[in-house]
Amino acid sequence: MKDKQGLFQAAAGGTLFLDEIGDVTPAAQQRLLRAVQEREVIPVGGVRPVSVDVRLIAATNRDLRTDVADGRFREDLFFRLNVYRVDLPALRDRRGDLPLLAEHYLRTRADNERPLRLSPLAVRLLLSYAWPGNVRELFASLESAAIRCDGSTIQAQNLPPEVREARTAAGGSPATERYQATGSEDGEKEAILDALRQADGIRTRAADLLGMGRTTLWRKMKEYGIEGE
Numbered sequence: 001m002k003d004k005q006g007l008f009q010a011a012a013g014g015t016l017f018l019d020e021i022g023d024v025t026p027a028a029q030q031r032l033l034r035a036v037q038e039r040e041v042i043p044v045g046g047v048r049p050v051s052v053d054v055r056l057i058a059a060t061n062r063d064l065r066t067d068v069a070d071g072r073f074r075e076d077l078f079f080r081l082n083v084y085r086v087d088l089p090a091l092r093d094r095r096g097d098l099p100l101l102a103e104h105y106l107r108t109r110a111d112n113e114r115p116l117r118l119s120p121l122a123v124r125l126l127l128s129y130a131w132p133g134n135v136r137e138l139f140a141s142l143e144s145a146a147i148r149c150d151g152s153t154i155q156a157q158n159l160p161p162e163v164r165e166a167r168t169a170a171g172g173s174p175a176t177e178r179y180q181a182t183g184s185e186d187g188e189k190e191a192i193l194d195a196l197r198q199a200d201g202i203r204t205r206a207a208d209l210l211g212m213g214r215t216t217l218w219r220k221m222k223e224y225g226i227e228g229e
Helices: 026-038 064-069 075-081 095-110 120-128 134-148 161-170 174-181 185-198 203-210 214-224
Strands: 015-018 055-058
Touching: 026 075, 064 075, 095 120, 095 134, 120 134, 120 161, 185 203, 185 214, 203 214
Parallel strands: 015 055
Antiparallel strands: none
């Protein structure tokens, strides 16, 4: 009853981003090859090809060369797409980006509200985790922690269990391990007492063991009625 533009036509003169290109079906690969090679498409319901001028960016988490060798991806389409290749390392291989990505996510999530912050120990745990799900998993974990967080700072106990356990597996002080694993106030109080005992009551050293600031430790000691230097 009426014409409707497809994505290639809508992106004419601009950029079309195709995510997870390695997962498209053989039939879709054939149609994409025609669009890339001939620079024309046949709209759904149409009979005549329409010229399109689109800059195409494709992304995948698969090894397309292996898929080509195994017959799962068309070789001719691969060579058409593989003109200017950008390899993006996994998040575990570029951990220096992680604090910036976390800060960006928490800032954009806040809209007009004050964004949440990460405690020092929470940052350490994020850096210790392998992130098999890469940035998507990082953002999902931060969203989960934000839901659990009561104040303005995401603490270690707010993070998902698999992230909290990462530092324990990698090795850490008993106080740190107990603090990161707990999800309750009683557990947090015990972790602070453990750290103070290990630090001979010196707050600065205890705060380092717990991965929190000295002022934060003083405030929590006051909150839990813990006496110290």
